[in-house]
Amino acid sequence: MSLANAAAVLHWLKRGRSDVAVLELSTAMGWPKSSASRLLKDMANLGLLERDETTRRYRAGLLMLELGRAYAAGDPVLEALDAELQDMTQRTGFSTGVSILDGIDIVVLRSRAGTHPLRVVTPPGTRGPAWANSTGRMLMARPSDEEIARRFAIFPPRPRPNAPGTLAELMALVNRARTCGWDESNDESLPGLAGISVAIEDIDRRTALAPYVAFSAAQVEPEERAELVAMLQDMTHRIETRFGREPSAPRLQDMAHG
Amino acid sequence: MSLANAAAVLHWLKRGRSDVAVLELSTAMGWPKSSASRLLKDMANLGLLERDETTRRYRAGLLMLELGRAYAAGDPVLEALDAELQDMTQRTGFSTGVSILDGIDIVVLRSRAGTHPLRVVTPPGTRGPAWANSTGRMLMARPSDEEIARRFAIFPPRPRPNAPGTLAELMALVNRARTCGWDESNDESLPGLAGISVAIEDIDRRTALAPYVAFSAAQVEPEERAELVAMLQDMTHRIETRFGREPSAPRLQDMAHG
DNA sequence: CACCCTGTTCCAAATAATGGAACTTTTTGA
DNA sequence: TCAAAAAGTTCCATTATTTGGAACAGGGTG
Numbered sequence: 104m105s106l107a108n109a110a111a112v113l114h115w116l117k118r119g120r121s122d123v124a125v126l127e128l129s130t131a132m133g134w135p136k137s138s139a140s141r142l143l144k145d146m147a148n149l150g151l152l153e154r155d156e157t158t159r160r161y162r163a164g165l166l167m168l169e170l171g172r173a174y175a176a177g178d179p180v181l182e183a184l185d186a187e188l189q190d191m192t193q194r195t196g197f198s199t200g201v202s203i204l205d206g207i208d209i210v211v212l213r214s215r216a217g218t219h220p221l222r223v224v225t226p227p228g229t230r231g232p233a234w235a236n237s238t239g240r241m242l243m244a245r246p247s248d249e250e251i252a253r254r255f256a257i258f259p260p261r262p263r264p265n266a267p268g269t270l271a272e273l274m275a276l277v278n279r280a281r282t283c284g285w286d287e288s289n290d291e292s293l294p295g296l297a298g299i300s301v302a303i304e305d306i307d308r309r310t311a312l313a314p315y316v317a318f319s320a321a322q323v324e325p326e327e328r329a330e331l332v333a334m335l336q337d338m339t340h341r342i343e344t345r346f347g348r349e350p351s352a353p354r355l356q357d358m359a360h361g
Numbered sequence: 362m363s364l365a366n367a368a369a370v371l372h373w374l375k376r377g378r379s380d381v382a383v384l385e386l387s388t389a390m391g392w393p394k395s396s397a398s399r400l401l402k403d404m405a406n407l408g409l410l411e412r413d414e415t416t417r418r419y420r421a422g423l424l425m426l427e428l429g430r431a432y433a434a435g436d437p438v439l440e441a442l443d444a445e446l447q448d449m450t451q452r453t454g455f456s457t458g459v460s461i462l463d464g465i466d467i468v469v470l471r472s473r474a475g476t477h478p479l480r481v482v483t484p485p486g487t488r489g490p491a492w493a494n495s496t497g498r499m500l501m502a503r504p505s506d507e508e509i510a511r512r513f514a515i516f517p518p519r520p521r522p523n524a525p526g527t528l529a530e531l532m533a534l535v536n537r538a539r540t541c542g543w544d545e546s547n548d549e550s551l552p553g554l555a556g557i558s559v560a561i562e563d564i565d566r567r568t569a570l571a572p573y574v575a576f577s578a579a580q581v582e583p584e585e586r587a588e589l590v591a592m593l594q595d596m597t598h599r600i601e602t603r604f605g606r607e608p609s610a611p612r613l614q615d616m617a618h619g
Numbered sequence: 620c621a622c623c624c625t626g627t628t629c630c631a632a633a634t635a636a637t638g639g640a641a642c643t644t645t646t647t648g649a
Numbered sequence: 650t651c652a653a654a655a656a657g658t659t660c661c662a663t664t665a666t667t668t669g670g671a672a673c674a675g676g677g678t679g
Contacts, residue, residue: 106363110407117427121435125626135669140626149368163428165468169375170421171429172486193476210423218451228430383657393638398658
């Protein structure tokens with residue numbers, strides 16, 4: 104089934120290497136050399152891959168870039184968030200973006216780098232650990248406890264010591280996010296990286312979107328963080344009312360946050 | 362041949378609609394309903410597409426976003442350009458980016474929106490007419506005249522009155538770009554949009570990259586444009602020397618530019 | 620120059636894709 | 650509210666395509 108094999112190649116390219124050689128693929132997948140060679144050649148001819156003639160290796164094609172751009176393009180809630188976040192980055196200088204939940208990961212849909220010296224760059228398409236992210240936990244506020252428990256049946260290793268390492272620890276954070284309507288992370292996924300996020304329901308796509316602000320953990324004092332929380336909550340409130348929906352989350356509470 | 366059909370679906374999604382329904386695809390491709398239904402379902406199961414359960418329509422999947430991000434990621438010249446352009450946007454407030462040539466089109470690889478009120482937003486993956494773009498003409502400075510003539514055997518319609526409409530007009534602009542080492546466009550592809558760009562060889566990828574600045578045509582005076590040209594040329598000069606190559610293009614000349 | 624490593628081509632056997640028809644579900648409109 | 654049309658799905662025998670071992674071709678290296 105060549106389609107399944109082609110999809111396997113793409114998924115394999117997604118996780119890890121940016122490049123594939125024929126023999127590499129052959130051994131990794133356990134396919135005969137001839138099959139690997141033929142499949143890669145066919146995929147390149149169809150525009151799914153590109154071939155570097157000098158190294159004879161294959162990489163993702165331009166088609167992927169173009170299709171990736173179209174992902175979620177035109178979604179009204181997402182576009183509205185994106186526009187507001189751009190203003191927020193301009194006013195505060197911090198990096199901002201929007202993520203969604205995919206299994207136990209978050210995937211960045213939109214982002215822009217801040218103007219502060221320490222730039223946090225997570226371009227659209229970046230995947231990260233949902234359990235070690237404020238965005239991930241805000242998005243996990245929606246699914247039921249059972250659903251979350253099922254996804255984390257085997258709990259993944261902590262990316263950093265600060266991240267939750269057990270289901271109980273994660274659920275504590277998720278519950279905090281549920282009651283407060285916002286969440287923050289500190290040095291949990293990447294060294295020195297901190298973030299604050301909220302969440303908003305996207306009716307069209309039947310998922311939730313999590314707008315976020317990211318900054319250096321050492322860079323921002325608690326008072327300023329409270330300010331950022333308020334900005335994010337005001338933003339979602341504005342957008343929810345604009346799209347004729349009940350503002351869902353409570354606003355502006357409990358800045359102590361544990 | 363299911364792989365070819367799947368690729369056809371992806372290319373079809375790229376050009377135009379963001380959505381496909383079964384019957385739509387069936388009629389567009391001339392396939393039986395059953396084949397269209399099966400293929401779309403299979404592609405969704407393999408993660409190439411996503412299905413909107415309410416509308417029963419299919420769209421590109423997350424996989425495409427993730428593979429798109431990886432496109433050209435890690436290419437040293439591209440990353441260097443991207444970093445420098447980010448500074449340039451911060452200093453000047455204008456939108457900047459990097460494009461490549463693909464046939465008679467340009468495709469944006471990297472971009473960021475400026476801070477000026479009129480924002481020119483062309484996210485990575487955006488395709489545009491190379492003949493009606495300063496970036497496109499800078500990139501066409503490399504191929505031979507014959508090669509260009511072959512690509513434009515049938516000359517495409519002008520996107521705007523200002524754009525070249527014949528091969529002769531295009532070649533005049535390309536030759537200007539060749540001698541000057543930079544090019545500008547004014548209201549040629551999109552109403553009121555102007556841009557300036559240069560080009561740099563990318564040895565690794567065996568293509569040329571065109572960094573650009575984009576702005577509102579009415580917004581920027583000739584003196585400031587000269588300034589922008591100098592900034593772009595200094596940037597490429599810096600990068601060329603950093604990567605141990607002869608600076609190729611002449612610098613800082615003929616600002617009148619026709 | 621010969622060897623090893625990687626990639627390509629070939630062809631018969633085996634497997635998976637194809638498309639018409641029947642069937643189910645959703646939408647339309649009277 | 651209900652019937653008819655439209656859109657989508659499933660089924661299955663036929664057909665065509667994928668598959669993989671083996672032989673072949675480059676190309677770099679000692």
